Amino acid sequence: MSGLVGWIDFRHDLGTQESVIHAMTNTMQSRGPDAKGIWISRNAALGHRALTVSGLPAEQPLQERIGTETVAVAVAGDIYNLPELAREIEGAGGLLKTGGSPEVLLQAYLLWGDRFVDRVNGVFGFAIWDGRTQKVLLGRDRLGIKPLYYYEYPGGILFASVPKGIMANPRFKARLDLHALPIALQPRLAMPGETPLAGLREVPPGHVLTYAESGLTRRRYWRLTSEPHHDSFDDTARRVRDLLDDVVGRQLTSAGPLSAMLSGGVDSTSIAALAVRRLRQDDADRTLDTYCIQFESDPAHFVATELRPDVDAPYAAAAADFIGSRHHTLTATVHDLLDVVRATRSARDLPGWGQFDASMYLLFRQIRNSSAVALTGEAADEVFGGYPYFFKQDVVERARFPWLGDGPRLSRYLSPELTALIKPEEDERARYSQLMSDVPRLPGEDAENARMREIFYLGLSGPLAVILDRKERMSASLGLDVRVPFCDHRLVEYAWNVPWAMKSKGGVKGLLKAAMADVLPPGTVNRKKSAYPHVQNPSYDRTLIREALWIVNDKASPLAGLFDTAGMNGLIRQISANAIRSELPGGSNQAALLIQLVELHNWVHEYGVSLG
Template sequence: MSGIVGWIDFRRDIGTRSDILEAMTGTMRHRGPDSAGVWLSAHAGFGYRGLDTGAVEDGGLLARLDLGDAAVALVVAGPIYNTGELRREVESAGGTPRSGATCELLLQAYLIWGDRFVERLDGMFTVAVWDGRTRRLLLARDRLGLKPLYYHGYAGGVVFATEPKGILANPRFTPRLELSALPIVLQPRLTMPGETPLVGLREVAPAEIVTCSDAGTTTRRYWELTSAPHHESFDKTAAHLRELLEDVVGRQLATGVPGGAMLSGGVDSTSIAALATQLLRRSGRQLDTYCVEFASDPAHFTPTELRPDVDAPYAAAAAEFIGTRHHTLTASVADLLAAIPATRRARDLPGWGQFDASMYLIFQQMRERSVVALTGEAADEFLGGYPYFFKADRVGRDTFPWIGDGPRLVDYLSPELRDVVRPEQDERDRYHELLARVPKLPGEDPADARMREVFYLGMSGPLAVILDRKERMSMAHGLEVRVPFCDHRLVEYLWNVPWSMKSTGGVKGLLKAAMADLLPAGTRNRRKSAYPHVQSPQYDESLIREATWIANDPASPVGWMFDTARLNDLIGQIAADQLSSELPGGASPAHLLIQLVEMRAWIEENGVAVR
């Protein structure tokens, strides 16, 4: 539901620079093709592009109220699922929203509760408030970080936008690579909340409120997980999980008109699609479901631990069982390669090559019939669906359990850059910083305490990668994809369900027990299969060819960063199929080069300074 931008300058008059604010707002057109709005005063300006999801609360995303000589303005992006409850609370406290629009309701909530109004919101959202009375800007993001919001502070001002391109449209920001951030460029799963690879660019972290004034910037978290003993039996836990999922899907269906859902035939997506189908059927509507397959699968698909089979047959069987109108997208390597430049534009930050491209293409197809859709993503992070959860040696390592034992691209940097980056120490520091944030449960069994840490590590960088990809690739088409498994109440509950209960009956046994009556046998008995990636010599060759040029051509903008001989050796091993190490995300050896290729393209296409 839209993209937002803003510009605050505490010291200079920007009231005549509507051209800049309009340009910033225009960069969000793809996110909000249905409406637009701009508000500009002497020291503050907001803009938005809106997406009409069919919700009665849509009606504009920017609200403003003059209080004496000062204006208070608010702009919001993303759906709020509890507007009914919030409206009753606001009216009981004496607030008087001037219309039914969500932005007017939130503005009244801010006037009553200050920045603590954010704690009352249930949804996937970002919100900005300019309070002319105190000359302060407030930026906030939903608890799980489902909607993005970036900001850049400069001497005397702040620029913010849903996507970096909105900030890039303001002359106050010049993109420059932070060389010490190369580890997260070359392995985005290591990214800490709020971190970006550009100097001076931050992302509002999940569950964070950022307050900016002429005196500086402060941040605070408004939501944290809390560890507590779990006393319910397995059956009661499964029943509670089912109740929560039914409520979450119901809330998300009630806000807007979801008509589509991703369906792989696995337990996560089938559970969400089945619940949505039940609810939509009551109003005479049918759910459209979507799956992706690759034209190269018949010739080149090889089962792996993380992707033991092809989704399409399971998805079709699940769709027939639950009664959806099903669509399968068959993507060729040529389709993927043609889409990749658009995926880069959707991100403004280094992308994921074909992993982005297939999702971009399926969301493009979904947008032909739907404005709002659902996905089963993120269940693995909260219920323990990945193979490493079941491997004692991986869980027991004093490092990220998802990292694998293969080479890291950062290890192939030049000696000079390695002295700056210190990759081994950087990885250890990130790991131990996250461990220090894990909410402890006093007296917890050491094995259970370690599994709590493992879940927390997966709910950090790796989850952000999944959610970012989903959000950017869908909103590139003006499609809003909602993630029921990321409802904060559901996450809070699952956080304290012990691993032994989550895994009873095998991978995601608890979820299978909760949803048993709505799942076909093929889904219940299927092994975990991650989001598909293409297996194609043609695609691998394109990566190897591009990586070879990056490493050896003097015109390469990033070749100087690497130890040429060692990087060539790695590329040679991949080309000769001599690399058999386990890589993060179950990637194939050639896919290790994606971040190298995407980094080069990102730097060139966005004019990022690197020296």
């Protein structure tokens, strides 16, 4: 885990901009607290900060002189198949000295060009400057776990692991794109690469971008492929188990403390159980530390919902006892959450998720006290079909996002002028249609499985990106490397083609339960799906409502003019009275509808974002 920045400019000498390159690189310090390096030439500059997981960090940016020109690389992330790649490189005549990630990627590029990325298994963002061709390659892992942003301007491009690296360059001015308000107010709607800031883009997952003086080109190097599935249920379960066991083994660190998130559900318990087994194969005394979070107000205010039917802590403790991990439970108060919300915005540099970011930040902060690497069970619901909407026929059949619900949308309370400009309802339909047109189809597939394939694709898009972004930004801002085994592309590719009847055999995530049956306690197997917890506390809700009322009604608020004041006041009154009866996105409570409004305002204010 680390952070990179870069600047390519064909019209100015970057040799005179060393102080700016240092400033950009220094913004990555929390992501890479252990080492710093920069490289500057006339038209290209790279900066890198590293986190040491074990041993010494590899020197970055790494350079190789070829004739009179330099090829330089900076990579942020983890490569899980380094030994295999190293053997391929040496078999093809390449030379390796250290076998570290930057050297392996650089030599792979020299051998195979931008197609080298097809051979890489990992989570990464990378930049490779090739002085021979005067081009830079920017690439990102298949599922988009590691971030990489860029900003193109006439004659140049800026890029960085997170926006603050670009914001540190005076060429970039933070301006809210009003047409992007729908994704600022509901980030699950964002298409790959979109941000709310004008001109700021993210390298889409599974893409390589090439920038030269002639401009920017994009290549999608990975996408899901639909094929018939011929394995029996038992063979499928064994294949899922084998893949998951291999993934966990690759993602374990060879030395040092290792941690895992553990909610007591199927997903996190599966990962933690496999990790414990792997650790003890290598060293009988090695221990896995597991962590979960609960809220001080749970005994008084927790209310069971369809998506969160119970509190995690008792199930997590029981699961930890069963698998043999050393377990820790963090109890957070509302004050704890509010104290770190500003830090969570700094972790993103974009509008955040309030308490949902804050609770994860607190948990990761505790984990970081004892470990630099942690595993998590995130993404299993998207890959194996764990959410309630997968089992609701009326929701599945509706021609709209199944996870969005039928409740209020903040974007439908914009001012009449902005509503006419943006057309939020048309925008939502267009996004749905765009994703539907991108679904990899299987010719001859029956209607039910074809529709479920669409439902899975919709969930693997915006909603999964939101989950992965939160996990990565909160952990990386604390110098913690959190790994997501369920996002290994081999597992995702295999599960993609498993028919719905097989995935759901025996109930929610029946296939995954069958694959992991021998390592899961009965309490976990029989537990209903329970999403990542959120605080249910009238004090927090009142804080959100109070801030929302000020944002909408006070002319001093930078967002006041963006909304229909009367309409928003009516919505806030409904929320205050707990009067909304429709289905809400994410299964959260009514006050949580206001989080994006409050976070958008605070982001605009703290980052000096102009509107228009």
